Amino acid sequence: xxxSLRTAxxxxxxxxxxxxxxxxxxxxxxxxxxxxxxxxxxxxxxLIATAFGLFLIRGLAGTMGGGFDLAETLAWxxxxxxxxxxxxTVLTANVAALRQHRDHTQELFGALPAPPESRTASVFVGLxxxxxxxxxxxxxxxxxxxxxxxxxxxxxxxxxxxxxPLTVFALGAIGIAVGRWxxxxxxxxxxxxxxxxxxxxxxxxxxxxxxxxxDRPRHMLYLVAAITMxxxxxxxxxxxxxxxxxxxxxxxxxxxxxxxxQAPLGGY
Amino acid sequence: xxxxxxxxxDVRKDFGRTKALAGLSFDAPAGIxxxxxxNGAGKTTxxxxxxxxxxxxxxxxxxxxxxxxxxxxxxxxxxxLGYMPQEPGFHRSFTAFEFVDYIAIxxxxxxxxxxxxxxxxxxxxxxxxxxxxRKIKALSGGMRRRVALAQxxxxxxxxxxxDEPTAGLDxxxxxxxxxIVSERAGDRTVVLSTHQTEDVAALCxxxxxxxxxxxxxxxxxNELSDVATGxxxxxxxxxxxxxxxxxxxxxxxxxxxxxxDGADLVPPTLEDGYLLLVxxxxxxxxxxx
Numbered sequence: 001x002x003x004s005l006r007t008a009x010x011x012x013x014x015x016x017x018x019x020x021x022x023x024x025x026x027x028x029x030x031x032x033x034x035x036x037x038x039x040x041x042x043x044x045x046x047l048i049a050t051a052f053g054l055f056l057i058r059g060l061a062g063t064m065g066g067g068f069d070l071a072e073t074l075a076w077x078x079x080x081x082x083x084x085x086x087x088x089t090v091l092t093a094n095v096a097a098l099r100q101h102r103d104h105t106q107e108l109f110g111a112l113p114a115p116p117e118s119r120t121a122s123v124f125v126g127l128x129x130x131x132x133x134x135x136x137x138x139x140x141x142x143x144x145x146x147x148x149x150x151x152x153x154x155x156x157x158x159x160x161x162x163x164x165p166l167t168v169f170a171l172g173a174i175g176i177a178v179g180r181w182x183x184x185x186x187x188x189x190x191x192x193x194x195x196x197x198x199x200x201x202x203x204x205x206x207x208x209x210x211x212x213x214x215d216r217p218r219h220m221l222y223l224v225a226a227i228t229m230x231x232x233x234x235x236x237x238x239x240x241x242x243x244x245x246x247x248x249x250x251x252x253x254x255x256x257x258x259x260x261x262q263a264p265l266g267g268y
Numbered sequence: 269x270x271x272x273x274x275x276x277x278d279v280r281k282d283f284g285r286t287k288a289l290a291g292l293s294f295d296a297p298a299g300i301x302x303x304x305x306x307n308g309a310g311k312t313t314x315x316x317x318x319x320x321x322x323x324x325x326x327x328x329x330x331x332x333x334x335x336x337x338x339x340x341x342x343x344x345x346x347x348x349l350g351y352m353p354q355e356p357g358f359h360r361s362f363t364a365f366e367f368v369d370y371i372a373i374x375x376x377x378x379x380x381x382x383x384x385x386x387x388x389x390x391x392x393x394x395x396x397x398x399x400x401x402r403k404i405k406a407l408s409g410g411m412r413r414r415v416a417l418a419q420x421x422x423x424x425x426x427x428x429x430x431d432e433p434t435a436g437l438d439x440x441x442x443x444x445x446x447x448i449v450s451e452r453a454g455d456r457t458v459v460l461s462t463h464q465t466e467d468v469a470a471l472c473x474x475x476x477x478x479x480x481x482x483x484x485x486x487x488x489x490n491e492l493s494d495v496a497t498g499x500x501x502x503x504x505x506x507x508x509x510x511x512x513x514x515x516x517x518x519x520x521x522x523x524x525x526x527x528x529d530g531a532d533l534v535p536p537t538l539e540d541g542y543l544l545l546v547x548x549x550x551x552x553x554x555x556x557x
Binding site for chain 1: 281282283284316319320321322323325336337339340342343346347349351353355356357358359360361366369370371373374375376378380416419429
């Protein structure tokens with residue numbers, strides 16, 4: 001086994017494509033990002049997950065006996081769509097990051113002047129212009145729904161609103177980083193399963209309202225650290241520089257500390 | 269004669285125990301250079317090096333006057349290069365237009381309207397104007413080859429590297445391909461590999477035959493044909509004396525090698541020269557073994 005591993009490593013080294021050095025050009029990344037955004041929003045995994053989230057919440061609301069006013073109905077629907085957006089973002093970002101590997105375009109792209117970071121950066125831009133922008137629209141709709149209902153108005157504030165797009169970005173960054181390092185379509189679903197079924201999502205919530213007693217600055221730092229770590233890891237796949245790994249490691253430490261410190265005394 | 273665009277000097281490349289290139293020296297000036305050789309001769313390895321996607325273990329490479337092992341110079345080469353790999357991957361869920369457009373952006377064509385115009389131009393050039401909005405997964409193998417050719421032609425590159433560009437193309441498309449490439453030749457440099465000796469005869473003023481990672485022949489197609497002058501025969505029966513022989517559609521047997529009894533000497537083709545050259549080396553190896 002050691003011999004075959006050594007042979008595989010030797011072959012991989014012999015066939016390695018010498019990358020173009022340098023920074024990606026902003027107009028190029030922007031142009032590619034627009035293509036990626038469209039593809040992410042129209043990808044079946046994103047559409048199906050969003051639709052599934054809507055139906056799930058619709059069904060859940062139905063079991064509660066109905067009788068909701070317009071604001072409550074809208075809040076439920078937006079909430080359902082957002083659950084779908086969270087799941088769909090992980091999947092669609094993962095697929096976008098995997099595309100080059102799955103379609104065997106490395107050699108073709110390797111002979112082009114744009115550095116490999118252009119393609120990774122474009123997926124992140126696509127994530128911002130696609131799922132994150134969509135989540136902003138949903139959050140604005142939810143904010144409006146919360147505001148027109150006196151009972152709900154108190155629980156909506158800027159802190160809560162900002163967490164939604166940040167969470168979508170963080171989940172998309174996870175999908176991209178996993179796609180860059182784990183060359184299989186199972187990566188996305190496994191991330192979601194690990195998140196939900198190992199309880200990470202409940203122990204360290206992505207979104208909490210002010211009323212939960214969460215430490216708001218630390219929670220925001222936690223979200224930013226998660227985004228930074230996964231983004232640095234995604235780019236480290238293009239070029240394994242010490243700086244990229246150091247940023248990922250520092251963000252990981254910060255994220256863990258903030259995750260521990262954000263919880264209110266006695267738990268949520 | 270102009271200075272060579274591609275200069276490869278004593279280049280070696282191993283993949284594990286396999287010697288892909290064994291001290292190959294090769295150069296290609298402006299114009300079309302065709303590479304012929306059996307499978308495993310090292311053609312693709314050579315073209316991958318000329319396309320900057322593979323580094324040699326030893327030896328020197330200069331492309332368009334630059335050294336691809338130096339980062340800045342590699343970028344300068346890639347800005348002037350069009351490459352069609354032997355097995356180009358495609359984003360199958362993209363349309364032909366979207367895919368070539370995607371590559372155009374990676375080729376630093378960022379201005380949208382001029383880029384789209386260029387994408388339409390190259391797709392039209394390869395005869396895909398009617399299917400540019402069709403997804404690549406719905407295109408035939410030949411159409412996909414043409415998408416690959418179209419992306420290589422983006423920006424009218426100074427150096428065009430084409431690895432088996434006519435594989436899977438129908439006769440009409442092969443003719444069209446020859447037209448496209450010969451129009452571009454002029455002051456540009458095209459290096460292509462193929463198994464189709466007719467393509468080389470029709471397109472390439474210069475041909476290099478490769479075997480076992482080295483150049484076995486370097487000359488014009490006529491010179492390659494001349495290798496077999498006086499050694500191609502037609503006879504009514506298959507002869508054991510011939511190194512290679514096959515039955516032609518009119519029922520006679522074409523022999524390459526020593527004259528069988530009662531055979532008629534015929535003028536050689538480029539394919540005869542190639543077969544004799546490659547076959548002789550192969551026979552020589554057999555005899556040595």
